[in-house]
Amino acid sequence: MRIIVAGASGLIGTAISRSLRHSGHDVGTLVRRPPAAPSEFQWNPAEGYIDDTALKGADAVINLSGAGIGDRPWTRSRINELRNSRLGATRTLTAAMGRLDAPPAVFLSQSGSGYYGNAGAALVREDAPAGSGVLAGICVDWEAAAHEAPAGVRVVTPRTGVVLSRSGGALGRLMPLLRLGVGGPLGNGRQYWPWITLPDVAGAFDFLLNNPLSGPVNLCGPETADVNSLVAQLAAALHRPAVLRVPAPVLRLVMGKLAEELLLASQRMEPAVLSAAGFEWQHPSLAQAAAWVTGRGPED
Template sequence: MRILVAGASGMIGSELRDRLEADRHTVLRLVRHDPRSESEFTWSPTARIIDFTLMERVDAVINLAGASLSHLPWTRRYKKQILDSRIHTTQTLADAMRMAATAPGVFINASAVGYYGDRPGERLTEKSSKGSGFLSDLVDAWESAARLAPEKTRVVTVRSGVVVGRGGAMRPLLPLARLGLSGPIGTGGQHWPWISLHDEVAAIIHLLDSSLEGPVNLVGPTPITADGFLRELAAQVHRPYGLPLPEKVVDVTLRDAGQELLLSSQKVIPEKLLADGFVFADAKARDAIARLVARRAR
């Protein structure tokens, strides 16, 4: 396949590009600098500038672009950047597809489990309703922008959980664990939806040839609490665990970012992926953490 990727330089995008090229797909990259190779094409999503004829030359579009949620604090200005970076990129791609004489067959757009909000005790699938909060509203607008793609284009919005890889949420968590400074965050009983970087990328590739459309949860099949996840992380780097981070401290220092990223409880199930026959290489959080720790050691 010929696949156009936005956000190909990030943690997920870099791994995805390598795996696609290893499978002999052709990957074209949208970049914001001058092209450095024949596979790079300049665009400016903020200004809605893109060569729409690119869409006539590719079979699929994958959009992973967006300002990092891990950048703290979430000031009012940065919240706007988080929102704009997602909506502008998605709308620019959807507009270009509609302008093309022949649109791509599939559009896979990044999304997030933040759609569900804080839902303690609930089993959350793609059929679950929207929650509340900044991330829930963000994801709702983000997915709505993706649905502006042409009717003939199959649109998939991948609601990812915490991706266990070199970067993202693991960038601060792994060093803290290695220093022996990790422990329960709040009560620790909140569910953290997680997925290994390996399975995140494998699921996206699976969806290129699938018939699935609409929202798809990209999370591991075995739910775990924050306490269980962080305890396993400390154990695998052979460090003590138990230094608590009280909820009040999270509230005061991180405010809504802390509430939505660290304290929200989301027992999310990858119902569509499992029904579609996708097999997870890392079915439990300990498997994902072991893969990360082994990779970091190399």
């Protein structure tokens, strides 16, 4: 397949692009700078511009573009940037598809577990309603923008959970502390994080390209875990203690809304659609995921 990836330089995009090329696909990427290779095509989603030759003849488009959720404090302008970077990129892509006589057959457009807001301990499947808050509002609009793709394009909106990686990602700041034995749970630790390893994210996107699913798909591991369990498994895999809890009031004081929605919110997400479709995880259990993250399993 010829696949165009937007947001290919990020943690997830790099892993997905590498995995797709390894599987024999022809992968092109969208870049904001002048192209440096035949597989690169220039775009400027903030201005709605894209080189229309990028999507010509493409079988699929993968949209991972958007400003980093946890990279900076959530000021009013930053929240607007989080929203606009996602909606602008998605609408630039759907508009480009609409200008083609033969648009791509598949559009995988990233969403997030934040769609469900703070759902507590309730098990949430793809048919659960949207929650409230900044992230939920962004995800609702983000998914709606993806469905502006032309009729006949199969649209999938993967609601990706906390991606576990050996470097960077959600654990980028926590892992060095755990390796030193000075890390610990965040808040009371009873909030659920829908985790998934980076190789399984890449595998799931490949699976979604080739499987006739459409609409929202929860991207997470099949085993649910709260933060206490997640941190305990990682610490155990590192043979380190994890007792220095960071209280919720401290997180709220330092990080504000970002802490409330990104670290303290609970989403006990179930990958019902992926499971029913027969997807096979490389790391289906938290113990396997922790072993991989801490370097006791193959790289990918």
